[in-house]
Amino acid sequence: MNPTESKKMDKEYLLAPGPTPVPPEVLLAMAGPIIHHRAPVYEQILSEVREGLKYLFQTKNEVLIFAASGTGAMEGTVTNTLCAGDKALVVEGGKFGERWTGICRAFGVNPRTVPVPWGRSVDPGEIAGVLEQDPEIKAVFTQATETSTGALFPIREIAAVVSRYPGTLMVVDGISHLGAQELPLDEWKLDVVVCGSQKALMLPPGLAFAALSDKAWGFVERSTLPKYYFNFQKELKNIAKNQSAYTPAISLILGLAQSLRMIRKEGLENIFARHARLARATRSAMKAIGLALYAPEAGADSMTAVLAPPGIDGQKIVKILREKHRLTVAGGQDQAKGKIFRLAHLGFVDTFDVIMGVAAVEMTLKELGYAFESGKGVKAAMEIFMEEK
Ligand SMILES: Cc1ncc(COP(=O)(O)O)c(C=O)c1O
Numbered sequence: 001m002n003p004t005e006s007k008k009m010d011k012e013y014l015l016a017p018g019p020t021p022v023p024p025e026v027l028l029a030m031a032g033p034i035i036h037h038r039a040p041v042y043e044q045i046l047s048e049v050r051e052g053l054k055y056l057f058q059t060k061n062e063v064l065i066f067a068a069s070g071t072g073a074m075e076g077t078v079t080n081t082l083c084a085g086d087k088a089l090v091v092e093g094g095k096f097g098e099r100w101t102g103i104c105r106a107f108g109v110n111p112r113t114v115p116v117p118w119g120r121s122v123d124p125g126e127i128a129g130v131l132e133q134d135p136e137i138k139a140v141f142t143q144a145t146e147t148s149t150g151a152l153f154p155i156r157e158i159a160a161v162v163s164r165y166p167g168t169l170m171v172v173d174g175i176s177h178l179g180a181q182e183l184p185l186d187e188w189k190l191d192v193v194v195c196g197s198q199k200a201l202m203l204p205p206g207l208a209f210a211a212l213s214d215k216a217w218g219f220v221e222r223s224t225l226p227k228y229y230f231n232f233q234k235e236l237k238n239i240a241k242n243q244s245a246y247t248p249a250i251s252l253i254l255g256l257a258q259s260l261r262m263i264r265k266e267g268l269e270n271i272f273a274r275h276a277r278l279a280r281a282t283r284s285a286m287k288a289i290g291l292a293l294y295a296p297e298a299g300a301d302s303m304t305a306v307l308a309p310p311g312i313d314g315q316k317i318v319k320i321l322r323e324k325h326r327l328t329v330a331g332g333q334d335q336a337k338g339k340i341f342r343l344a345h346l347g348f349v350d351t352f353d354v355i356m357g358v359a360a361v362e363m364t365l366k367e368l369g370y371a372f373e374s375g376k377g378v379k380a381a382m383e384i385f386m387e388e389k
Contacts, residue, residue: 013326015349018196019204021202021347068208084107088140089137092114095333096143144178152177162191181302192211195210203252278353284381284384289377305342313338
């Protein structure tokens with residue numbers, strides 16, 4: 001064959017902030033025959049999963065599991081803890097903050113938003129001020145990491161404010177954060193943490209999780225909003241018996257058992273250190289080739305949002321990465337569309353995934369005519385990795 005006719009291998013790379021790569025061990029666990037969910041073998045697996053989830057969420061309470069994307073757990077949190085007409089406070093610093101507002105409105109809850117400029121973090125003092133003015137607010141809804149901007153929010157500090165109000169819940173969307181950075185539910189006095197399977201849990205999309213404090217379970221008892229599938233009390237009763245009210249996503253649960261084993265084996269502390277290292281290397285690489293970060297003061301460890309160089313469309317960077325180099329990353333949404341690209345280092349990702357991602361970004365930027373010294377980003381990332389003994 002004429003070498004000029006050779007086609008690239010069909011090998012795909014994924015560095016998006018969800019879905020994220022799935023380890024072979026997890027894929028294998030999901031490829032087995034379907035077992036029956038009312039059989040003892042399933043109950044045994046669910047019992048192991050319950051313990052693994054408590055470890056991950058760092059809570060003594062049960063973690064509920066739903067066959068849904070993460071938004072299902074967000075909706076369930078609103079409908080299971082609040083009543084029509086309740087007031088809520090929503091930290092709105094991107095697309096996912098807007099989602100909390102949308103869900104509240106859909107169910108007759110009155111959201112008051114704390115707007116945060118995209119790419120920035122929120123000041124806990126601002127939340128303290130709003131709660132002081134209006135102690136009738138029943139819940140504070142926020143993200144831990146706002147995926148649309150890559151910004152990290154100071155959850156521990158916000159929770160310290162909210163925990164002073166017995167009538168207010170601290171609700172955290174940890175979907176792109178939990179399992180990558182600290183979010184200990186009990187220790188930080190968080191009331192609800194929701195998550196989805198397709199991020200740090202190293203699974204395909206399809207599972208949603210919600211963990212609640214004792215204070216939040218008190219709210220559930222009093223909540224009068226309509227609910228059916230996402231009925232937290234019903235699921236709590238079922239999971240306590242290693243069961244679920246409805247047919248679970250059995251294959252995903254088998255995969256979850258395996259991914260939780262891997263998480264326990266690596267250990268949360270090591271996992272957080274790995275994500276911090278990958279984030280440092282990515283940020284350093286981008287800066288080394290002259291690019292600016294979208295959330296320079298508050299970058300999360302799960303992903304890095306990078307401003308496209310002036311005159312270069314961020315969507316074009318994403319397109320070339322995907323079509324020419326087979327690397328899928330995320331572009332910007334809404335007001336950030338065309339301005340940024342988002343490189344994730346979340347879940348089943350390590351040193352050479354970052355090196356590969358940085359190299360692909362460099363090659364793409366060269367093709368787009370951006371002037372910089374080739375290899376400078378890769379070198380900066382390598383230096384961070386080589387600092388570690
Ligand atoms: C912070 C955050 N919240 C909510 C969601 C929505 O989750 P899903 O798409 O699984 O419903 C995502 C997904 O990207 C997210 O990153």
